Amino acid sequence: MKKIWAWGALLFSLLYFTLPLIGMTNFSLKMRRGEYSFDAYGKVFTDPRFQETFTYSVMQALFTIVFGVLLVVPTAYWVRLKLPRLRPVIEFITLLPLVIPAIVIVFGYIRLYNTSSWLPLTGTVTGTNILLMFGYATLALPYMYRAVDTGLRTIDVATLTEAAQSLGAGWATILAKIILPNVLVAVLSGAFLTFAIVIGEFTMAALLNRPAFGPYMQLLGANRAYEPAALAVIAFGITWGCLGLIQLVSRFQKSAPPKA
């Protein structure tokens, strides 16, 4: 009896979750009339706009990850080591991007950093790119901070720091050679998630008018029939790849015994 509804729930979810995936895959292969072909994928991959926007988003993602790591790792480390009382406050702040919709944040950027403001970031292409990168870093902050903070929990930050200091290491050395390698798995998890978020992000890139992958997909969706399905398959593959990599790297973490 119990098993029946459990299998029922599983079957229902299997249908609900696989049908759209089958639908988009099927649709993406049907560009040529009457037979399956990879024409839609060929069209997408040879489209110079695809190459441009995809490269742009990958670059944005990489910069965001580097910036996010440089911002979050020292902060999370410092808060754990010296300012433990501030931890709830910092944690609350890092969760704010989940509360404030991205569209509101980018609306604020546009008003705050326009050409007539004190910091006219949107006035130049480079400035807008940097602003967009900061926006992505903000969106990824909740995930990045939580990942790194959880990673730091498994190591004895104070002892490691004292040991390094007594051997004559400076702060930069401690961070780069002691802390970062110890939380590398957590950092990588955060990085892959950041990558998955940035690569398909639409709202911020569209409103800041940057040629990113998200707006390109949306534009193609409004004008074409089969290519969008191919893009959806590609995007799903990327998300799957990023999350798969997180699973893979967190396997390594399990071999190390966690410490309270």
Add this chain to the structure above:
Amino acid sequence: MSSAKPDASPPARRLPLHWLGIVPFAAFVTLFLILPTMKIVVGAFQTPDGSFTLDNIRGLFTPSILAAYWISIKISIASALLGCLIGFAMASAIVFGGLPKGIRGPLLTFSGVASNFAGVPLAFAFLATLGPVGILTVFLRSNFGFDLRMLGFNLLSFWGLTITYLFFQIPLMILIITPALDGLKREWREAAEILGATGPQYWRMVAFPILLPSLLGTLALLFANAFGAVATAIALTGSSLSIVPILLFAQIRGDVLGNPHLGYALAFGMIVVTGIANAIYIWLRARSERWLK
């Protein structure tokens, strides 16, 4: 402070400079999270020349904007409720349902992927499935003579959007509620059974009250999650369905409301709605953590 002589105090009590370590973080968060949000909040209460006014907020209470908020809230509530219900059913199926052990891992991994598979591609996937020439639409029409369109189903509608949002809502629910279900101790069930409780009684009087805070909390989180979703809605409907995020998007792009400060008020309204939902989530999660240790 300034009267303290450096050599008079013991060497251990140096000037407190610890806070310097979080200056970069504080500066970043202030510039790119707090200030932009404040700009919107303050702008919602300002006239174009900068004086205080409530006119913008009052401007929200016009039929078209109220209708946009209403349909947004309806979609968010529907997808959150259904997401909670179905997600709960699935999570309890894998935790208690006696399914093979091998299913749990892949299902949780898939949930991680699906809960992140939002935005433009998700819309494409559903268009290819339930759209006018989607696989399911065509299949039902040619095999069963079942025309979804004739039955009044339209993907670009309240139900269409709700069904699409469920694709990331259900997995999110599964990810959040599975640990909570794991936290239900076997002893509680045994204690209830020894005292003569039946299965439904155990669920109604023991398990459900313990889970209630996390259930309601996740409901609030799913609500906020759907309410802020912009990309899926735009890619799915273009601008044919007037929900708040789409309206705000159009307003930022081209001032469709004809009043920039009404745009601020619209965004402020979004912060208020998601803020309330998240406050409920945080409050309830703190309460549920007392039990699930």
